[in-house]
Amino acid sequence: MRATRLTAAAVLVLSFAPTSALAADLARGAKLYARYCAGCHGPDGQGGAHTFMPHVENLTRKGYIELLPDEYLATVIREGGPAVGKSSYMPAWGGTISDEDIANIVAHIRRLGVR
């Protein structure tokens, strides 16, 4: 009886695993990034047109992006630049993009930084 219950619990945990950050949907994150973010941040995260004001940070800079926690990246994407003391030209996406897709985009940004 006890073993059966433990097995059921294990199955439950495993069935939730695919939604974890580890299993982020990178293809989906890349697609959403291209649609919503690339216009300002550039297709590869290295900044947009140099005429764009204000200056947009390089999302791939070594020794920088990898030090920012996922939670910080999710917050600035969800709530916009001012939520982390950055420019209000960074829009809040919380009403447009679900938390799950924000996690997918964060995973995509992390991959951009690996160069």
Ligand code: HEC
């Ligand atoms: C209208 C232009 C614009 C769009 C579209 C945009 N951003 Fe931004 N983003 C900015 C600006 C401007 C900043 C602030 C840069 C600064 O202050 O250094 C910023 C900041 C950020 C930061 C924080 C960088 C840091 O150095 O702390 C992240 C992460 C980010 N954007 C991700 C995204 C993602 C993901 C999307 C798409 C969902 C997106 N941005 C769409 C303009 C934009």
